[in-house]
Amino acid sequence: LAKTTQPISMDSYEGQEVNITCSHNNIATNDYITWYQQFPSQGPRFIIQGYKTKVTNEVASLFIPADRKSSTLSLPRVSLSDTAVYYCLVAGNQAGTALIFGKGTTLSVSS
């Protein structure tokens, strides 16, 4: 199971773009990268998933370089409601692989 490393915390202001980078140096060929968001006392919510290059949806973009040893979650024009913990997960097709969450990045957005 690939180990992930993220910043513990980040601060931003409303309207700014926020980029959270996750390192996963020992990512395997079949591993996918998934990001979740969690608000206090709520279950995590899927944000975005990718394998390589760039993926974009209505809430975020995910940038994955060619070597796939890191990934960057980009949140455009954050608002106060984006204050949450963001988790980067790497999971592959190994038997018994489950969704393992690290400590995540606590994003605080101020006005």
Add this chain to the structure above:
Amino acid sequence: DSGVTQTPKHLITATGQRVTLRCSPRSGDLSVYWYQQSLDQGLQFLIQYYNGEERAKGNILERFSAQQFPDLHSELNLSSLELGDSALYFCASSVGTGNLGTEAFFGQGTRLTVV
């Protein structure tokens, strides 16, 4: 609404007691995962079931056990409860086995307080 239902939402019990937490996955999802989240702690993976069979095991204590029934709902049993077991317990479900970055859907959690 994620489609995953957990009951009860809140539970207060005394040390030494036993409780059962219930999870109904989204319709069609075969995998169920259980997590424990203590105050200011991360999500600790406990156990995963896929279509009735145990699929993966995390740091689940011997006092804890789980199962997934033929109708795919799951129960997490916590026994000989200690104060340190007080936490939010989340259930999640996914269509597949959890491999290849499957999107999982989380319930709202059961808040367990042991007094």
